[in-house]
Amino acid sequence: MTYELHYWPTIQGRGEFVRLALEEAGADYRDVARAIPHEGGGEEALMNWMADPELARPPFAPPFLVVKRAGAEDLVIGQTAAILTYLGAHHGLAPADEAGRFWVDQLQLTIADLVAEVHDTHHPVSLSAYYRDQKPEAARRAANFRDQRFPKFLGWFERILERGHTGWLAGPELTYADLSLFQAVSGLRYAFAKAMARAERETPEVSALAARVAERPRIRAYLASPRRIAFNEDGIFRHYPELDL
């Protein structure tokens, strides 16, 4: 089984949750839009996929994953949480039992909600306008996020870790939800450095989990490689000092 990941080539964004799972799994994948155009890569390859009128099940938006299966049709999966459900089941990144699988799915969907709220801190009133054209609204939304939502989300993860006693969110083994929480913590530290430093004083278990993920051999190698795109102000986690009070 090999994979083609389709996602915007210059940001971590939602695609990064998929990249981390593929890297931890040691999977054979190609990050298509980051490959060079004359080898079938580039953003154009992604756009062509999306616009293909022959595709019965077109993805709504990146990321989407093409699963190349020997002896079977390609499987195309869109939506980050659905992609991770697939990778979790096929690469030992989710529990085998039904209750465990649904729990990891629930964790991931809650992280997705957090990520959507982070995006809204810099784009509260228009998804198609620039941040600079919605700065007062962003300041208000970011304040609400820092004061109310931050503690609610991080406190929930902290409680789960306190009750679980394994250092992971879903039992004795790492799952894709742990990778995703690491990514969320990394992004929040970048975007909201001050607020996150305050918040993490109350969530030592969350901080410890993030540190443990960063020390996984494959993740450590990935983070040090050019495959890891740096956080920047085109992605979801953006550092605007005026929003990080």
Added chain:
Amino acid sequence: MTYELHYWPTIQGRGEFVRLALEEAGADYRDVARAIPHEGGGEEALMNWMADPELARPPFAPPFLVVKRAGAEDLVIGQTAAILTYLGAHHGLAPADEAGRFWVDQLQLTIADLVAEVHDTHHPVSLSAYYRDQKPEAARRAANFRDQRFPKFLGWFERILERGHTGWLAGPELTYADLSLFQAVSGLRYAFAKAMARAERETPEVSALAARVAERPRIRAYLASPRRIAFNEDGIFRHYPELDL
């Protein structure tokens, strides 16, 4: 197998997607927060669940579904899309093949994104403040939603239906994604009556699907029953004339 659904008792909200699936399945369920308190119901029962310090896997937010299984522990599932994955698999509301299951999941997650954007039209800058305290921001967000996002979402569903030729989103049989699209269409017609009337001129297949769902015998009976809560201005789909231009 019987179910306890935990959701806010006075709104359709995200819980309605679960209610529709339970109704179409003819499942044996109790809508706990709508039951009377001395029979173990009421909003307090829901809050007690959420705050239970013994719960290793506490739900982050309603809706959550408690699955009462003969001879096994209760299974507690939070997050609408995860609940529907469970109900789809156990009640024939999703395809049996892997590609079909992931497709229905992807459809549902995209509907969830749409629903989150609808919520943001009346709460763009603060989830904890009232609509009346963020009306100018809401007007801007709603305009962006009507002009840009509406056509993108509905156009995607229309293309899928045009290409599928079955009248349903995922093959020859109704799935929970069809029920959810019906609910989204119903909500949009309520909240954005004018914009939706314009949009539906371009999406006859979507309108036809919604009509077909409404005529399913169990759904029709449900919609006519007191179990169906009316749309109102506490829910996600709210009609504010100033946002529906």
